[in-house]
Amino acid sequence: MAYIAIFITYIFINNFILTQFLGLCPFIGVSKNSESAIGMGMAVTFVMGIASIITWLVYTLLLVPLQLEYLQTLSFILVIASLVQFVEMVIQKNSPALYQALGIFLPLITTNCAVLGIAVMNITEGYNLMESFAAGIAAGIGFTLVLVLMSNIRERMDLHPVRKSFKGVPIAFISGGLMALAFMAFDKSLLTNLLG
């Protein structure tokens, strides 16, 4: 039950892009066509899941026993940066097809604040290992969902006349804002109604 709650929370209620403002750069930058949106979303979900596990382990098994909690930010960003590099190498070697699809997005993920965001959030929320993993995957799915919706909206919008000043980024933000309004329908009461 706790896992279902985590999934619903991170996909809909606390959606990373629309309510937490994490990962806005790819939301604006990579949402121009739906293929790259799906690629970026999958790469982010993948890295967030693994990063959640590893940063949780680093924090609980290394930083807490040594009383080095203040090194959290520094160690997490190093873990994420090397993890992304490592994942890139593994995929390149073992699955050229997957590398074709995700490859160009992987280097961008290091500086995606959603990944560091979920790692820090797992610690502040006090999740255990499995809950952290679930939160990482769920946040990644929520990110992908919004990114894909946005890319479809933008593909349609290309066919319509938009005032010159609003073309591109401004209209993307405004569509995002309207989408956030729609996502406000998902709130804490949804969770209580569903799970009691």
Place this chain on the structure above:
Amino acid sequence: MAGEKKSILTKGLFKENPVFILMLGLCPTLGVSTQVINGLGMGVAVIFVLLFSNIFVSLLKNVIPNSVRIPSYIVIIAAFVTIVEMVMHAFAPAIYKSLGIFLPLIVVNCIILGRAEAFANKNTVMDSILDAIGMGVGFTLAVTLIALIREVFGAGTITLMPIGGFDGVIEIPLLYTYPVRIFSLAAGALLLMGYLKALFEWNTNRKGR
């Protein structure tokens, strides 16, 4: 020469404003802009980190091998972010709490890594300091502007530092009773950012003509 230095300092304010023109550092801009004081606190934290990371990157530009430069920059930045976190935790616990997750996330703020990569690693220390101040102040102006609009319309208040008998909150008569709630919601931040960006685009287009 003096004019060149001045242009390094001032280009970050408007012409190359990191938020409105370069579209960098969007997440913290929208995330912390619920109250004016949060915007200012975030601005100060970013100026500090940007200043020191620019100084150190510029000093070490001949020492750091080219192939590992990005990880080295990230370590330098993360070290200063940790210092800011600890200082804020000790001396401004209220701001520390309301900035929350966005404080450690300064590490991945693209403004800082962007300036290290695009400016500090090929310019002198002096120029890098000027660039950091210009860009940092430009960021602070943008965050504070958005925070001001959102707080004034969304809550009808302006929250500043409490000094002496003044509790730090200015109430705006009519808006305090009838606030336009959407501005303080997440959706309002995105909409406002869209309209402000459109305004900047319009201004640039008008000048270009």
